[in-house]
Amino acid sequence: MKYRFFASSPPHVEDILADELRQFGAQDIKVTRSGISFYGPLEAAYRGCLWSRVGNRIIMTINTFPVSSPEELYDHGRLVDWKEHMSVDNTFRIDTVVTGNPPYGYKYAALKLKDAVCDYFREKTRGKRPDVQRITPDISIFLLINGTEVEIGIDLSGESLHRRGYREQNVYAPLKENVAAAMLYRAGWPRIAASGGSFCDPMCGSGTLLIEAAWMAGDCAPGLGRKTYGFHQWKGHSKQVWDKLLAEAEERKREGTKKLTHFYGSDHNRSAIQSAIQNIQSASLRSFIIVKKSDLRDLPKAPILSPIPGLIAVNPPYGKRLEPEKEINDLYRNMGRIFKEHFPGWRAAVLAGSESLAKSIGLRATKVNKLNNGKIKCFLACFDITDDNRFVE
Numbered sequence: 001m002k003y004r005f006f007a008s009s010p011p012h013v014e015d016i017l018a019d020e021l022r023q024f025g026a027q028d029i030k031v032t033r034s035g036i037s038f039y040g041p042l043e044a045a046y047r048g049c050l051w052s053r054v055g056n057r058i059i060m061t062i063n064t065f066p067v068s069s070p071e072e073l074y075d076h077g078r079l080v081d082w083k084e085h086m087s088v089d090n091t092f093r094i095d096t097v098v099t100g101n102p103p104y105g106y107k108y109a110a111l112k113l114k115d116a117v118c119d120y121f122r123e124k125t126r127g128k129r130p131d132v133q134r135i136t137p138d139i140s141i142f143l144l145i146n147g148t149e150v151e152i153g154i155d156l157s158g159e160s161l162h163r164r165g166y167r168e169q170n171v172y173a174p175l176k177e178n179v180a181a182a183m184l185y186r187a188g189w190p191r192i193a194a195s196g197g198s199f200c201d202p203m204c205g206s207g208t209l210l211i212e213a214a215w216m217a218g219d220c221a222p223g224l225g226r227k228t229y230g231f232h233q234w235k236g237h238s239k240q241v242w243d244k245l246l247a248e249a250e251e252r253k254r255e256g257t258k259k260l261t262h263f264y265g266s267d268h269n270r271s272a273i274q275s276a277i278q279n280i281q282s283a284s285l286r287s288f289i290i291v292k293k294s295d296l297r298d299l300p301k302a303p304i305l306s307p308i309p310g311l312i313a314v315n316p317p318y319g320k321r322l323e324p325e326k327e328i329n330d331l332y333r334n335m336g337r338i339f340k341e342h343f344p345g346w347r348a349a350v351l352a353g354s355e356s357l358a359k360s361i362g363l364r365a366t367k368v369n370k371l372n373n374g375k376i377k378c379f380l381a382c383f384d385i386t387d388d389n390r391f392v393e
């Protein structure tokens with residue numbers, strides 16, 4: 001059976017999300033703002049939940065319709081056969097996303113949809129209604145209001161998919177897991193890893209890039225460590241399909257991690273290194289990744305770290321909070337010099353806080369892509385460190 005779905009991602013990575021979902025069996029993909037819509041079997045959406053590295057949420061669409069008032073939304077909400085999706089004993093929550101300019105208040109609209117769900121069950125059960133629960137509800141109902149168009153769906157992911165479950169300790173400014181993965185895709189890491197290349201992050205913070213890079217290279221499903229998904233309590237859940245995908249992912253991980261190359265991370269902050277070690281441990285990657293406390297200036301030469309050229313990926317500070325402008329410019333320039341002197345033949349990818357900081361690196365970028373880190377509009381600059389790419393002070 002074919003269903004309609006919507007998958008969301010951070011801005012500027014919708015094309016990567018579409019490529020991922022296409023591989024998982026999605027058809028008729030349409031790219032929209034911060035996401036894609038697609039058709040496919042339930043298995044395609046489950047694969048998305050388990051394997052998408054850049055996605056945030058996967059929603060199964062129940063219905064779409066034009067609505068000009070919250071009362072009309074209530075009427076449409078009453079027509080949904082909610083008992084196909086949940087029981088009166090399930091807790092639920094309504095998550096609202098608004099785009100365009102709806103001619104009514106979205107909070108009131110969400111309230112009316114909640115009333116519709118409760119009144120539906122009251123009628124069916126002689127007065128009983130499901131309870132609303134804001135945190136970890138059994139069922140998350142998704143309400144997308146796009147001007148006068150409305151979409152209602154069930155959130156199959158539950159918690160956002162970027163929460164892989166390995167982040168035990170946060171340090172200052174960690175990168176979201178799916179933004180780190182987007183950075184690695186744009187830098188061409190899957191191809192470099194497949195040809196045996198190594199990986200280095202000399203400002204690794206809590207280790208997000210190292211973990212995402214190792215999981216990508218080791219064919220490890222990013223959702224394998226998650227305890228719960230939105231579909232676990234959903235009435236349409238197919239345990240048979242999900243268990244098959246879990247078994248397949250375990251097998252791919254067993255095989256994939258046999259081929260892992262060298263992964264090296266460092267940071268000058270001791271507590272960042274401690275948190276990286278903890279996160280790497282909970283991602284079951286302790287025996288594959290080396291992390292050390294050291295300053296960028298003391299970064300060893302590439303051949304000492306690894307015999308095969310690969311990717312050096314960095315998410316440096318942006319200088320937006322503490323560091324004075326000159327200091328931050330010097331840091332980016334030092335990075336460029338070290339890449340050039342220590343990493344010939346490698347590729348480098350830097351998530352810079354601005355276009356001018358990307359230029360401070362002093363090397364010619366092969367490409368620059370926009371990539372937001374939360375609310376910060378960043379620029380991902382990729383460099384091929386070849387002989388003819390001269391470092392300009």
Ligand SMILES: C[S@@+](CC[C@H](N)C(=O)[O-])C[C@H]1O[C@@H](n2cnc3c(N)ncnc32)[C@H](O)[C@@H]1O
Pocket residue numbers: 171172173174175176202203204205206207208209266267268269272294295296297315316317318331
């Ligand atoms: C934006 S954070 C990186 C966060 C990381 N990607 C994560 O997900 O946790 C920048 C990191 O650069 C480190 N750093 C800044 N200057 C450094 C230097 N000169 N040498 C080594 N590390 C440095 C900081 O300690 C911080 O952990």
